[in-house]
Amino acid sequence: MPQLDLNGGKANPIPKPVYTSKSDEWGTPQDLFDKLDREFHFTLDPCANKRRPLRRDLLCYDIQDNVLEQDWSDHRVFINPPYSGKNIEWWCEKIYQEKDHAEVIVLLIPLNKGSTEYFHEYIYPFAEIRMIRGRLKFYPLVSQRVRGTPNGSMLCIIR
Helix, strand or coil, rough: CCCCCCCCCCCCCCCCCCCCCCCCCEEEHHHHHHHHHHHCCCCECCCCCCCCCCCCCCCEECHCCCCCCCCCCCECCCCCECCCHHHHHHHHHHHHHCCEEECCEEEEHHHHHHCHHHHHHHHHHHEEEEEEEECCEEECCCCCCCCCCCCCCCEEEEC
16 A cells, blocks of 8 residues: 655654653643533542642542542542553543442543543443543643643543
8 A cells, every 4th residue: 555755755753752741740720620610519539639629628639548449439520630651541440430439520631542442441431522622731730830731632521
């Protein structure tokens, strides 16, 4: 099959990472959370940073709480998980385990995760998908600058 040469006959360079970060701790844009919170009335953020909760009275877990072992029964859950490595896969599996126990789960993840096997196994069959127009800008929870994501984002809502 003929291939389309987009590089003028030159060898394609090894692609560099589009986005790298020293930390997985990036905060959800407050305006996005506030809009979703008005609709869903969240009671739990299992991926929170307790120093900067998205809402003062929201139950928050962080990494010290062994968050993947916590029970979400009867909660209205907002999740903006760490995006590196296998983190999103672990969170998708946890959502699958909790989907029949939580009142609602709202997952914020990059669009490019929608093509993964784990997404199709644990999330897609059970979720309402909402695309977010434009690119979100996440705020740093450690010493980094505010940064936009190189991918679009989507919300996966499981009721």
